[in-house]
Amino acid sequence: MFFLLRTAFWVSVLLMFVPFGSDPKSAGPNAEDRAAIDGMAALAAAGATISDVSGFCSRQPGACDVGQQALKMVGERAAAGAAAVQSYLATNKAAQTSTAPRPTATTTSAADSSASRNTLTTSDRKPAWRGPAA
Template sequence: MMFLLRAAFWICVTLMILPVAGPSADGPTASDKASIDALSALAAAGATVSDVKGFCERQPGACDVGSQALKLMGERVGAGAAMLQDYLGGEAPTGAAATPAAKLTTPARDTLTPADRKPAWRQPAGARAA
């Protein structure tokens, strides 16, 4: 049930982000679209990149929060990957990604000794107890 709710939420978010098909009154006309060439598109992309580079200078608080969020997300992804690899039977990765998973270790499997695997002794069916 939770999966269906999450799927419905992400589908709604995706549909809100996608542009609506069809002509719009405030969009570029066909002649405007034809006048855009590769050089002007490249210049616009360069201006956008330079504007994004200056964002942290204009909004240092937003950059601090964003970097902390990315760091937390990276740690969670590393821990999830380590847990998945451990579950699938591989060795845990070494390095920074393995550090968060150290708290989430599971006990080793197949720890029985050959003496543990021997069946328990049973009295033969025809023998009498003394």
């Protein structure tokens, strides 16, 4: 429940600073109304909202119980997902460290590269047989 309150608070703070209604013909508040809203008034309104929300569970215990169960389920799923990612990363890291060390880059000499060229025989160079075209 506290997570939802914190999230709502930070979203409302974000929305105070995002410029909405910059068009003068929009239906948003005009410059005079925006100037009338100061930080202290907004903080007082937020405090009143939090005090009202804190009494919500006493007024609606069923809704709080359902919300608590939903948050518990989301938390369990998040923990299971984090455990799955952690085990995947651990097995991936273990597989990388348990394999043979990576070969270092070596330079091949011209004799080694020329020895591997032209190794096909004449029968290898003949095209494959194809039947008559239908």
